[in-house]
Amino acid sequence: MSAVTKRSLAPSAEEQLQKRADAIRLQVTQGISKPFKKVIDVSSGDIHSTGMKPITFVRQVLAGCLCPDLLDSDTLPHDSQLRARKLLEHCDGGSVGAYAESSGMAYVKSTVAKFISARDGGLSSNPAHIFIASGSLRAITVVLKLLDQGEGAHRTGVMIPLPFPYTLPRVLERVGSVPLPYSLTEEAGWRIEKKELHRAIQASKGHCWPRAIYISNPGNPTGHVQSRESIQEVIEFAAQNNLFLLVDEVNQDTVFGMGSEFVSYKKVLAEMGPPYSHTVQLASVHSLSNGILGECGLRAGYIELVNVDEHVMLFAETLLCGDISTPITGQIALDVMADPPRPGDPSYCLYRQEVESRRNTLRRNMHRSAEFFNSLPGFHCPPVQSGVFIYPHLTLLPTALTHAQGLGVEAGLWYCERLLEEEGVCVGVNECMGKAVTQSCPPGSNWHLRMCVLMPPDALKEVLCRLQAFHCRFLKGF
Amino acid sequence: MSAVTKRSLAPSAEEQLQKRADAIRLQVTQGISKPFKKVIDVSSGDIHSTGMKPITFVRQVLAGCLCPDLLDSDTLPHDSQLRARKLLEHCDGGSVGAYAESSGMAYVKSTVAKFISARDGGLSSNPAHIFIASGSLRAITVVLKLLDQGEGAHRTGVMIPLPFPYTLPRVLERVGSVPLPYSLTEEAGWRIEKKELHRAIQASKGHCWPRAIYISNPGNPTGHVQSRESIQEVIEFAAQNNLFLLVDEVNQDTVFGMGSEFVSYKKVLAEMGPPYSHTVQLASVHSLSNGILGECGLRAGYIELVNVDEHVMLFAETLLCGDISTPITGQIALDVMADPPRPGDPSYCLYRQEVESRRNTLRRNMHRSAEFFNSLPGFHCPPVQSGVFIYPHLTLLPTALTHAQGLGVEAGLWYCERLLEEEGVCVGVNECMGKAVTQSCPPGSNWHLRMCVLMPPDALKEVLCRLQAFHCRFLKGF
Numbered sequence: 001m002s003a004v005t006k007r008s009l010a011p012s013a014e015e016q017l018q019k020r021a022d023a024i025r026l027q028v029t030q031g032i033s034k035p036f037k038k039v040i041d042v043s044s045g046d047i048h049s050t051g052m053k054p055i056t057f058v059r060q061v062l063a064g065c066l067c068p069d070l071l072d073s074d075t076l077p078h079d080s081q082l083r084a085r086k087l088l089e090h091c092d093g094g095s096v097g098a099y100a101e102s103s104g105m106a107y108v109k110s111t112v113a114k115f116i117s118a119r120d121g122g123l124s125s126n127p128a129h130i131f132i133a134s135g136s137l138r139a140i141t142v143v144l145k146l147l148d149q150g151e152g153a154h155r156t157g158v159m160i161p162l163p164f165p166y167t168l169p170r171v172l173e174r175v176g177s178v179p180l181p182y183s184l185t186e187e188a189g190w191r192i193e194k195k196e197l198h199r200a201i202q203a204s205k206g207h208c209w210p211r212a213i214y215i216s217n218p219g220n221p222t223g224h225v226q227s228r229e230s231i232q233e234v235i236e237f238a239a240q241n242n243l244f245l246l247v248d249e250v251n252q253d254t255v256f257g258m259g260s261e262f263v264s265y266k267k268v269l270a271e272m273g274p275p276y277s278h279t280v281q282l283a284s285v286h287s288l289s290n291g292i293l294g295e296c297g298l299r300a301g302y303i304e305l306v307n308v309d310e311h312v313m314l315f316a317e318t319l320l321c322g323d324i325s326t327p328i329t330g331q332i333a334l335d336v337m338a339d340p341p342r343p344g345d346p347s348y349c350l351y352r353q354e355v356e357s358r359r360n361t362l363r364r365n366m367h368r369s370a371e372f373f374n375s376l377p378g379f380h381c382p383p384v385q386s387g388v389f390i391y392p393h394l395t396l397l398p399t400a401l402t403h404a405q406g407l408g409v410e411a412g413l414w415y416c417e418r419l420l421e422e423e424g425v426c427v428g429v430n431e432c433m434g435k436a437v438t439q440s441c442p443p444g445s446n447w448h449l450r451m452c453v454l455m456p457p458d459a460l461k462e463v464l465c466r467l468q469a470f471h472c473r474f475l476k477g478f
Numbered sequence: 479m480s481a482v483t484k485r486s487l488a489p490s491a492e493e494q495l496q497k498r499a500d501a502i503r504l505q506v507t508q509g510i511s512k513p514f515k516k517v518i519d520v521s522s523g524d525i526h527s528t529g530m531k532p533i534t535f536v537r538q539v540l541a542g543c544l545c546p547d548l549l550d551s552d553t554l555p556h557d558s559q560l561r562a563r564k565l566l567e568h569c570d571g572g573s574v575g576a577y578a579e580s581s582g583m584a585y586v587k588s589t590v591a592k593f594i595s596a597r598d599g600g601l602s603s604n605p606a607h608i609f610i611a612s613g614s615l616r617a618i619t620v621v622l623k624l625l626d627q628g629e630g631a632h633r634t635g636v637m638i639p640l641p642f643p644y645t646l647p648r649v650l651e652r653v654g655s656v657p658l659p660y661s662l663t664e665e666a667g668w669r670i671e672k673k674e675l676h677r678a679i680q681a682s683k684g685h686c687w688p689r690a691i692y693i694s695n696p697g698n699p700t701g702h703v704q705s706r707e708s709i710q711e712v713i714e715f716a717a718q719n720n721l722f723l724l725v726d727e728v729n730q731d732t733v734f735g736m737g738s739e740f741v742s743y744k745k746v747l748a749e750m751g752p753p754y755s756h757t758v759q760l761a762s763v764h765s766l767s768n769g770i771l772g773e774c775g776l777r778a779g780y781i782e783l784v785n786v787d788e789h790v791m792l793f794a795e796t797l798l799c800g801d802i803s804t805p806i807t808g809q810i811a812l813d814v815m816a817d818p819p820r821p822g823d824p825s826y827c828l829y830r831q832e833v834e835s836r837r838n839t840l841r842r843n844m845h846r847s848a849e850f851f852n853s854l855p856g857f858h859c860p861p862v863q864s865g866v867f868i869y870p871h872l873t874l875l876p877t878a879l880t881h882a883q884g885l886g887v888e889a890g891l892w893y894c895e896r897l898l899e900e901e902g903v904c905v906g907v908n909e910c911m912g913k914a915v916t917q918s919c920p921p922g923s924n925w926h927l928r929m930c931v932l933m934p935p936d937a938l939k940e941v942l943c944r945l946q947a948f949h950c951r952f953l954k955g956f
Contacts, residue, residue, distance in 0.1 A: 048574075048575035049571040052571070054575050056545075059545045060545055062545070063545040067537045091526075093528060095532060096776070097773040097776065296577045297807075325774075327612070327775065329805060329807040
């Protein structure tokens with residue numbers, strides 16, 4: 001086992017739940033009797049797995065690229081054929097079977113640059129500063145690898161929010177960075193507080209070298225959206241402390257909260273003017289999985305680097321060589337995400353209708369789920385502004401706590417394990433770390449569940465129904 | 479920059495050539511005048527990039543999976559529709575947009591296991607011991623990471639052949655393994671000699687801990703095919719020295735030499751019986767890129783682990799989590815590679831015809847290229863048994879050597895750079911290291927070019943024509 005592997009030996013609570021879900025799923029296919037027909041996994045943001053249908057246009061373009069014969073018939077709409085032809089022109093040998101440049105197809109990078117520029121009100125975006133990777137995690141890994149990883153007190157510290165996206169710790173672990181947690185203030189809508197940032201960086205002194213701050217905005221799993229002012233504060237903090245800003249903006253497409261608006265860190269940085277705009281190093285990450293297409297299985301995402309030395313960018317290219325290239329199919333989908341059908345195009349109406357319907361489903365499901373959780377004793381769920389996760393707060397009673405302690409399990413994990421075993425619903429779980437929480441209740445009694453709500457309404461009904469049945473039984477027992 | 483990055487700073491000769499080819503390609507698209515219309519890159523095994531057409535069936539299945547509407551019309555043949563439906567049944571939510579298990583879709587793993595078992599004359603293959611990764615390099619990386627990577631004299635040594643597949647050193651560098659080269663004997667058809675293996679492992683004493691031997695069979699870039707006896711010798715050597723056998727068998731589909739036959743290491747190991755068959759740890763790698771489909775852009779490959787502890791296998795799963803999952807499109811293509819249309823299926827005739835035509839093109843092109851190189855002064859090219867590369871030996875004259883020394887470049891690299899600049903042909907290049915070679919000529923005068931020959935005959939004609947024009951000019955000059 002390598003050092004890396006050794007550190008990875010102990011699966012996290014999340015990973016234990018996931019493994020158990022996989023095992024139960026296998027048992028179900030083997031015909032072993034369970035109190036439910038199938039496992040529903042709502043712990044990740046994988047919306048296709050819970051029944052969301054793909055957006056037609058992206059699939060048509062992909063089918064055309066894969067089977068060029070389809071481009072000579074009238075099976076596919078004209079604009080998807082045109083797009084497929086255009087993309088194939090930019091594949092070596094006119095085939096998606098050829099390798100692309102390590103950092104992504106030049107054509108797709110230029111589409112992405114135009115998308116970013118339009119999003120940021122015309123701010124320029126250079127395709128040479130964009131790197132395509134097979135998903136946002138790979139993109140984040142590449143950025144972290146660009147930072148010097150020293151030894152001992154020189155190890156690279158990366159500030160990360162509490163709560164964090166559940167896949168983040170493994171990424172840090174893999175590259176050998178030290179996580180430096182800063183707590184988001186739940187009672188203030190998961191605000192990032194300057195004081196807390198200062199506390200966190202002070203606490204790192206002597207045991208690592210803080211070099212980057214990771215931000216998730218719009219927030220995963222918290223669903224908050226930072227204001228322009230809050231972003232400015234973080235940029236100032238990064239500048240003062242010479243930190244690289246690693247901004248995960250994969251939820252930029254899914255802001256629905258009244259009065260909330262996504263503004264990119266890059267835009268705010270540019271608007272702040274010198275010295276910030278020319279010095280603060282920034283990487284912004286976006287992905288196919290979390291964008292409105294929700295195409296997790298196709299594996300593609302991108303990073304844009306701002307104010308990063310040209311020489312360092314060359315290394316990003318070298319690091320990406322390890323992947324040889326992001327799957328071309330993913331890159332094609334990225335092109336469609338960044339440049340969807342426009343008014344007047346044959347596919348525009350259907351595209352718009354599908355996207356609008358998806359957004360409406362998300363809004364309605366979020367509302368319905370919040371109402372649901374707020375109606376359950378022990379749960380509390382403030383409004384969510386963005387993303388596909390609802391993140392309700394669960395307070396467990398002392399009886400439940402004592403019982404879990406007797407079993408040697410953490411109470412929140414135990415709740416979720418039982419939910420999985422009894423009702424086949426797999427949710428994510430985190431212990432609450434906020435000060436307000438731990439002051440009022442004994443440790444171990446406050447938890448958050450993480451649940452993706454973007455799914456067909458019937459599927460959501462089924463999930464909530466199972467959750468309710470379980471929770472009532474649980475309350476009765478403990 | 480991280481330690482890993484620092485080691486990667488210096489691009490290899492290959493990488494320099496590749497970068498220059500990319501730069502020239504860009505210049506051509508920008509309208510900058512060159513003595514050729516386009517760069518032809520024959521340095522990698524990317525057959526689609528040089529114009530080989532995809533195999534229809536795999537693309538039809540993919541199109542059907544991506545656009546399920548196509549499954550309700552008669553646009554696609556019945557068997558490709560059936561296959562697409564079957565694969566979609568095994569995707570979460572019936573969509574290729576959902577994540578799959580980290581180690582690959584269970585259904586595809588079982589198809590691969592059946593393929594391996596049929597290939598090895600009925601020897602059992604367990605799907606739980608198969609791991610799907612996004613390409614053979616990722617698969618090899620995962621295996622290397624399973625080996626303990628110590629420090630100093632405990633660093634993991636991996637025996638690698640000379641010559642090696644050109645992408646291999648970067649993989650070792652990335653995981654921090656020490657390469658321990660063993661030379662293949664060119665004058666004996668690139669045979670692996672027991673004596674040389676012993677020499678190489680002795681030479682490692684004191685500066686690292688040899689833990690694995692990497693074998694490329696059928697050989698890349700050498701095109702040799704190991705006999706059963708040679709494989710047995712390597713297995714015995716691995717057993718004696720407690721080495722993990724990491725066998726790159728990605729060229730198993732492309733053996734065409736008279737009297738040559740691919741036999742898997744796994745099969746030979748099983749036939750050797752105890753103690754070998756139950757103790758020698760083996761990983762065999764195969765890939766979509768090098769298989770008969772040649773689908774590099776779709777990114778998928780697999781490893782099968784043999785005699786590897788169940789606990790260690792769990793870590794392979796954890797390591798693969800970093801990828802989240804191999805692109806589903808690649809996994810679908812892998813399913814087709816492992817289970818192509820059968821006699822009687824509607825797509826069988828076309829599939830067989832396409833594959834046969836591809837094999838015939840490969841055989842004919844290899845023959846034609848060998849004749850071509852053997853007719854050029856300074857080149858020598860023994861028969862090739864397998865793979866898509868021809869690997870001719872080039873001896874440069876002292877005048878050329880002196881000239882290159884004056885420019886401060888290695889002579890072989892200089893030859894290839896000029897070929898690229900003057901004729902737009904990018905080939906791979908290695909200095910010859912064999913004893914027979916260096917005894918008879920001054921160092922730096924013996925080289926191998928690596929050139930993929932699987933391309934449409936007209937494209938090959940163009941490449942050979944450019945090569946001939948360049949070589950004649952070069953000979954006249956030096």
